[in-house]
């Protein structure tokens with residue numbers, strides 16, 4: 195039995211504005227995608243499929259150096275990119291994690307907590323952190339419509355863990371919804387599993403598993419790496 199992971203790294207990184215895919219941005223001398231793979235392996239992942247921007251597969255392979263990973267081309271959005279990796283998973287995988295390349299500093303303990311929860315029998319698992327900011331619902335002109343009670347809210351990170359049939363069924367359902375012209379709102383894979391009626395359980399996440407989205411996030415990642423292990 196194998197713990198496998200899919201690393202969607204096919205985003206173009208437009209919000210980061212580096213003029214190249216975000217997963218290839220470098221922090222402390224290593225590409226985000228390479229750091230993300232290393233974090234997964236340190237947490238117990240045995241086989242990794244990285245999803246590259248179509249046409250950039252060789253550049254992504256080069257950034258991964260000697261790491262033993264399968265690289266496949268991605269799709270127009272994150273859901274499609276994850277789906278593109280499903281066929282490349284090892285046949286004997288009993289746990290599949292999906293982990294954003296952009297969450298490159300995720301501590302191994304988060305990875306292993308997700309794996310343990312799936313192995314304990316939960317078909318879908320997400321790491322979460324508390325929401326620190328006050329949250330408000332706003333209208334079209336930016337006006338405040340309401341203050342949202344944050345006590346029942348959590349911020350969701352990756353890696354998200356699944357038993358393989360659940361992840362496959364979730365993506366099959368998303369494909370069907372799309373084909374029927376329906377909305378596929380999920381910005382994460384657990385959202386697709388929820389759509390199947392699967393109960394998603396949570397494990398503690400970690401602030402270091404933040405997603406590198408902006409130049410400020412990249413500077414923060416660089417500072418954390420130069421400060422050394424926390």
Ligand code: C5P
Pocket residue numbers: 201202203204205206216217245268269270271272275276294295296297405406407
């Ligand atoms: O854009 P965002 O930061 O939400 O993307 C999250 C992750 O999904 C990133 O690691 C990005 O590379 C990946 N992604 C992808 N294929 C896309 C869009 C995003 O693999 N078409």
